């Protein structure tokens with residue numbers, strides 16, 4: 644079973660839910676953290692024997708200063724202001740370069756070539772629950788969707804186990820789509836709040852388009868009865884099961900501070916997370 648825990652909005656408690664599901668899993672398990680901008684699965688489940696591999700996901704160009712004659716044609720055609728002629732030689736700003744190659748076409752002396760830019764690191768390691776694949780996208784680097792795809796590809800390649808829990812990225816862009824493609828179900832964590840509900844609805848649109856089975860989890864549900872009723876009504880209308888409602892619970896804060904799954908503390912939130920896991924497990928047993 645491959646499950647991605649996602650949320651349209653950041654800060655809804657996605658990692659708390661992911662970590663709880665992972666902690667409650669009895670069999671062999673693979674963990675993947677697809678939030679490459681702020682991976683924190685590894686904080687809850689520290690990995691050992693970590694192997695780090697540079698990730699080169701972007702094409703950029705480089706200019707051979709020994710060949711460049713400083714004509715400025717590349718600067719003229721670059722629509723991204725990524726190249727500049729200074730003191731008779733051209734220089735590329737890699738973070739601005741889109742790798743389109745237009746400058747290569749106009750360079751009279753073939754001084755420009757395309758290269759791959761290292762935009763992050765992919766990590767694989769071993770945790771107490773099983774292998775963990777995660778990544779770090781370097782500040783200012785783009786294409787996190789591609790990087791997420793690589794994290795997931797590596798996680799899927801650990802074929803020993805059918806159980807995969809993905810801590811997904813917030814939002815509904817490329818990283819989300821790269822995360823949920825090929826999973827058996829998504830667990831959408833939301834909370835009472837206008838922006839969270841709005842983002843949940845946008846998330847549902849994406850998941851429906853990708854034909855992914857959905858479950859909703861309402862975190863800190865006791866903060867607003869009215870908005871919880873709205874979420875439940877919306878989920879019912881969309882035929883999305885609400886797998887559970889987690890109460891606001893100080894023990895969650897304590898667990899986060901202690902960098903451990905809340906399921907290791909006996910408390911109302913932990914009890915509900917156990918029920919959520921059983922609900923999802925029972926609901927997907929025959930699929």
Ligand code: SF4
Nearest residue numbers: 721740741743744746
């Ligand atoms: S590859 Fe495209 S974006 Fe990069 S410097 Fe050349 S023209 Fe500009």
Ligand code: SF4
Nearest residue numbers: 711712714715717750
């Ligand atoms: S077009 Fe080629 S020769 Fe002219 S400034 Fe750019 S890199 Fe240098």
